[in-house]
Amino acid sequence: MSAPLNVGIVGTGIFARNKHLPTFQQHSDKFKPVACFNRTKSKADAFAVTAGIEESKVYADLDHLLQDDSVDVVDVMVPVQFNYETAKKSVEAGKPVILEKPIEANLEQAKKLVQLAESTELPVAIAENWLHLECVPIMKEKLAKIGPIAAFTYNSTGPFYPSSEYLATSWRKHPEHIGGFLSDGGVHQLALLTTLLGDIGSIAAFSNQLRKESGTNDIVFSSVKLRDSDVIGTFTYGSAFGATEKSVFLKVYGLNGSVTMNINARTCTTIKTMIGSTGEVEAEEETVEVKEQPFFGVEAEFENFYEAVSKKDKSIVKGSPRVAFHHLAIVAAFLESAAKEGTAIVVQQP
Structure with a gap:
């Protein structure tokens, strides 16, 4: 050994x-x-x-x-x-x-x-760490069953926790990194999304700051298009809201069905697959639960x-740094698009 x-x-x-x-x-x-x-x-x-x-x-x-x-x-x-x-x-x-x-x-x-x-x-x-979730290979397997992918929606939203120990760190309260919590937490979601579906090519977004404690913008709602395909989708992120359920899900639509991934519970991920070419045929449904590692x-x-x-x-x-660059570049595109009233922005490459 x-x-x-x-x-x-x-x-x-x-x-x-x-x-x-x-x-x-x-x-x-x-x-x-x-x-x-x-x-x-x-x-x-x-x-x-x-x-x-x-x-x-x-x-x-x-x-x-x-x-x-x-x-x-x-x-x-x-x-x-x-x-x-x-x-x-x-x-x-x-x-x-x-x-x-x-x-x-x-x-x-x-x-x-x-x-x-x-x-x-x-x-x-x-x-x-979100690149290494146990759900990733299983999601890829299910996505292959729904035919050409056409669109998706990704939502990661939740309530604000003012007593969070992470919020108390000085470099987060006064962020020098672009996007503050949008990049600190948002890159997790973007890592998972892009490792499943591919790199994002262009973005149109709106973004605001809801909490002064965040130091900068803390929510983003956007429409995106993948770089190497015609796949379009939406990406929503923010944990600065009032009382609401924590929600982390990805729904992917294909020509032969859909796959919905729900990771609201940090202990496991639920993946539901529906197979069927139209609403006029009886869909085949399958739901699996994937246990995640204790430290996610x-x-x-x-x-x-x-x-x-x-x-x-x-x-x-x-x-790799090249992979992680893309996640931060997406955040930069969110912010640039929002500053230009939702104008579509091409995501930079290193």
Whole structure:
């Protein structure tokens, strides 16, 4: 059995404590936290105690962590405007790196990160866990049964939670990344949508800010067209509303039926398939429930990163910077279209 990868953790906040560290602990045959750094050292000290990291491996700056020869890979959870800078230093130190989404604060910096990743043989990954949901391969199987796809609607909406611990982080309250929560949370939905149906080519959107706590626009309603086909659809996102049920669903319409995916319950995904060429024939119906991983794809994204690093093959990475660039570029197109009163905008490519 191969030795686990020694992980240097950069950023020891909420997601590091609640999702990444438990994932490493559950997969101790693949990952071992050995060093950490946080801008607030007391937080790094506390994290090190929980993670079993030696006190001498709690670093006061990123450079010293990257100089540690015992660190094999770097796991980065910093405000996203520092993603490119951190990735560049990691690559220069010869260490594969995985960075939390969204890819960067703006498209200019995101393009630099794509170029960096494509200039090295080291795996550089964006940790987009929704690419790794258990429902993805099953949805693709069902979509193949409904004939040519014609249209879709994607809705992810929910109520506002002012006491959310994520809302309390300063870089989210005063976002430097475009779209604020539209990119912070919206890229999850866009990752799932595009991995199932393909890249989005153009967008017409309207967007508003409902809550001052969001820092910037926090809802978007849009019409979209896929890049490489005639498929059209709608995409709606926002968790800034008053009392309402949390809703996350995708309905895809084909010439021979439809598939509806509902992931309102984070523990499982419900997929309903209806097969029939018209409303005048009796439709064949099938409903399946897909159990998702406890951390909703985080486990699988790290297994994917481990495989890419172990095999020294960056092509294995599902959440490449080029893939993640597209998700942020869609958000940028939402905002540009909304600023131009719903004018159709072509989504940028890196």
